[in-house]
Amino acid sequence: MEKVLLANIDNPKSAEIGVYEASGGYDSLRKSLELAPDDIIETVKKANLRGRGGAGFPTGMKWMFASKDPKFPKYLVCNADEGEPGTFKDRPILEKNPHILIEGMAISGHALKAEFGYIYLRGEYPAAKGILEEAIRQAEAKGYIGDNMMGSGRNFKLAVHQGAGAYICGEETALIESLEGKKGHPRIKPPFPVNVGAWGMPTIVNNVETLSNMPFLMRVGPEAYAAIGSKECPGPKLFCVSGHVNKPGVYELPMGVTLREIIYDHCGGIKNGKTLKAVIPGGISTPVLPPDKIDCPMDFVNMPKHGSMLGSGAVIVMDESVCLVKVCLRALKFFEHESCGKCTPCRDGVSWLRQVLARIEGGEGRPGDIELLSEVAGNITGKTFCPLGDGAASVVLNFIKHFRDEFDMHIARKGCPIK
Amino acid sequence: MKSQIADELECVKAKYPAERAALLPALYLAQRKYGWLSAEAMDEVSRELRVPKATVRGVATFYAMYRHKQVGRNVIQLCTNVSCMILGAERLVDIIREKYGVEPGGTSADGRFSLVIMECIGACGTAPAMLVNTDFHESLTQENIVTILEGYR
Ligand SMILES: Cc1cc2nc3c(=O)[nH]c(=O)nc-3n(C[C@H](O)[C@H](O)[C@H](O)COP(=O)(O)O)c2cc1C
Ligand code: FES
Numbered sequence: 001m002e003k004v005l006l007a008n009i010d011n012p013k014s015a016e017i018g019v020y021e022a023s024g025g026y027d028s029l030r031k032s033l034e035l036a037p038d039d040i041i042e043t044v045k046k047a048n049l050r051g052r053g054g055a056g057f058p059t060g061m062k063w064m065f066a067s068k069d070p071k072f073p074k075y076l077v078c079n080a081d082e083g084e085p086g087t088f089k090d091r092p093i094l095e096k097n098p099h100i101l102i103e104g105m106a107i108s109g110h111a112l113k114a115e116f117g118y119i120y121l122r123g124e125y126p127a128a129k130g131i132l133e134e135a136i137r138q139a140e141a142k143g144y145i146g147d148n149m150m151g152s153g154r155n156f157k158l159a160v161h162q163g164a165g166a167y168i169c170g171e172e173t174a175l176i177e178s179l180e181g182k183k184g185h186p187r188i189k190p191p192f193p194v195n196v197g198a199w200g201m202p203t204i205v206n207n208v209e210t211l212s213n214m215p216f217l218m219r220v221g222p223e224a225y226a227a228i229g230s231k232e233c234p235g236p237k238l239f240c241v242s243g244h245v246n247k248p249g250v251y252e253l254p255m256g257v258t259l260r261e262i263i264y265d266h267c268g269g270i271k272n273g274k275t276l277k278a279v280i281p282g283g284i285s286t287p288v289l290p291p292d293k294i295d296c297p298m299d300f301v302n303m304p305k306h307g308s309m310l311g312s313g314a315v316i317v318m319d320e321s322v323c324l325v326k327v328c329l330r331a332l333k334f335f336e337h338e339s340c341g342k343c344t345p346c347r348d349g350v351s352w353l354r355q356v357l358a359r360i361e362g363g364e365g366r367p368g369d370i371e372l373l374s375e376v377a378g379n380i381t382g383k384t385f386c387p388l389g390d391g392a393a394s395v396v397l398n399f400i401k402h403f404r405d406e407f408d409m410h411i412a413r414k415g416c417p418i419k
Numbered sequence: 420m421k422s423q424i425a426d427e428l429e430c431v432k433a434k435y436p437a438e439r440a441a442l443l444p445a446l447y448l449a450q451r452k453y454g455w456l457s458a459e460a461m462d463e464v465s466r467e468l469r470v471p472k473a474t475v476r477g478v479a480t481f482y483a484m485y486r487h488k489q490v491g492r493n494v495i496q497l498c499t500n501v502s503c504m505i506l507g508a509e510r511l512v513d514i515i516r517e518k519y520g521v522e523p524g525g526t527s528a529d530g531r532f533s534l535v536i537m538e539c540i541g542a543c544g545t546a547p548a549m550l551v552n553t554d555f556h557e558s559l560t561q562e563n564i565v566t567i568l569e570g571y572r
Binding site: 073082083084085086087088090091116122123124125126127159161162163164165166167178179180181182183184199240241242243244248249250280284314316318322326327330331334337338340 | 442447483484505542
């Protein structure tokens with residue numbers, strides 16, 4: 001497959017506007033500015049583009065909701081918070097291919113009649129901030145964005161807003177609060193951001209990778225785009241693979257490639273000849289899978305049918321040497337730390353789960369602890385403001401579902417059987 | 420007296436339709452200027468943006484990257500999340516602790532290093548990883564981490 005999102009990535013000067021222009025960069029924007037905004041939204045719908053931020057929401061539908069709202073100004077916000085542990089797929093775009101994102105945002109801004117765009121960039125990517133700001137300056141100097149983009153009479157102002165280390169700010173309503181200068185507490189939905197978002201105005205939040213698909217999508221058209229990968233959920237997709245594989249890294253592959261193909265064909269299999277024990281397929285919040293469940297097509301529509309989720313496309317591969325109780329505990333420590341504290345089931349429930357896991361891992365687990373974990377997790381599910389609590393509960397439930405033996409053994413032997 | 424961060428803040432404010440949105444950037448500016456967010460630094464931000472002191476403090480303490488005590492000359496931010504953990508990040512914490520006498524969340528007696536344990540920093544494919552100040556260091560081993568840290572005085 002021709003690389004789209006990671007095109008030019010091996011060129012050390014890939015972030016420069018000249019390199020981007022030389023391979024047709026900003027041609028799609030020129031073409032799109034000649035189209036009516038609603039026609040672009042139609043194109044996105046036809047292409048069946050789904051958001052790459054984790055939930056896989058149909059982008060065209062989100063855009064239509066925003067576009068139908070009569071309030072102006074509208075804001076386009078790029079979610080570059082990339083906080084889901086295991087995820088490092090947006091980073092190469094931000095650091096090495098910033099113009100594909102800027103062009104994508106300018107096209108999207110035109111489609112949505114949004115004249116202001118923000119890139120909400122996580123605080124942990126300091127280098128990306130400078131690179132993006134320089135790229136924005138270059139694009140403005142060339143007249144691609146800013147006032148009267150390419151003589152079209154349309155305006156698009158773009159700025160970078162730096163986060164400050166809070167995972168919850170990746171959730172779109174918390175992100176908007178944070179953009180407004182507040183604590184990152186999620187808002188109750190509805191109203192949805194497409195109607196009442198930043199500063200009370202219609203706001204479209206999309207992931208870096210989603211917006212970066214736009215130049216290519218507009219260049220090839222919806223039919224050619226929809227012909228890539230899974231029929232139900234097409235397009236190029238970034239997968240970031242970490243853990244015990246021979247060749248970890250970011251791979252651009254068609255949607256629907258199987259987890260097995262990713263691990264064995266693209267990443268060269270398990271390191272040091274060891275055997276596969278477990279995979280987290282889409283970032284730490286997605287359900288873990290055992291080795292006999294890796295023939296699943298990696299896309300937003302099919303993964304749920306195979307017991308997990310595509311999430312952020314962050315594949316974490318674990319070999320036989322890994323203690324899964326420890327991994328589960330580490331994940332829960334993360335959720336406990338990142339719970340914003342606004343709602344009780346998440347704040348107290350996740351902390352409770354972590355405490356029980358800690359005693360099991362530490363060799364002090366009690367009979368009945370696994371039932372207790374299931375019960376507490378069950379009481380979090382569906383009762384929280386935002387999906388963070390649900391994610392934490394489902395992590396625990398799925399580790400227990402597939403690897404119950406290992407938990408039992410920790411309790412029975414008063415410690416880790418692997419050590 | 421004119422605040423030291425006032426000029427830069429004017430440019431930042433221009434990016435947003437409401438002044439309040441400049442609060443996160445303002446806290447960064449103050450932190451860069453003073454090294455950490457003392458009560459005085461936060462009060463300065465409060466005056467500049469006309470946001471109540473308690474609100475500034477509430478926001479500043481919500482986010483992990485704002486510092487509420489003096490930090491060392493170099494801040495080591497080491498990731499111990501799952502991808503880093505399964506490739507040995509915990510051992511690296513021990514090495515830093517033993518070699519430089521710094522505990523997670525603390526600062527070495529000579530003020531050279533502060534150590535912060537991070538959640539994922541987006542370098543999982545080249546785990547374990549850390550940020551020292553604003554520099555990424557990836558594919559860390561028990562050997563190369565010391566060589567890298569020796570480069571920071
Ligand atoms: C706890 C939590 C964390 C999230 N973190 C991110 C993130 O880091 N990046 C991201 O793009 N979306 C993240 N999301 C999803 C966003 O809320 C939102 O759905 C997404 O940015 C929409 O963009 P898309 O439609 O292009 O996927 C997160 C959601 C939740 C509940
Ligand atoms: S888990 Fe350590 S950088 Fe992602």
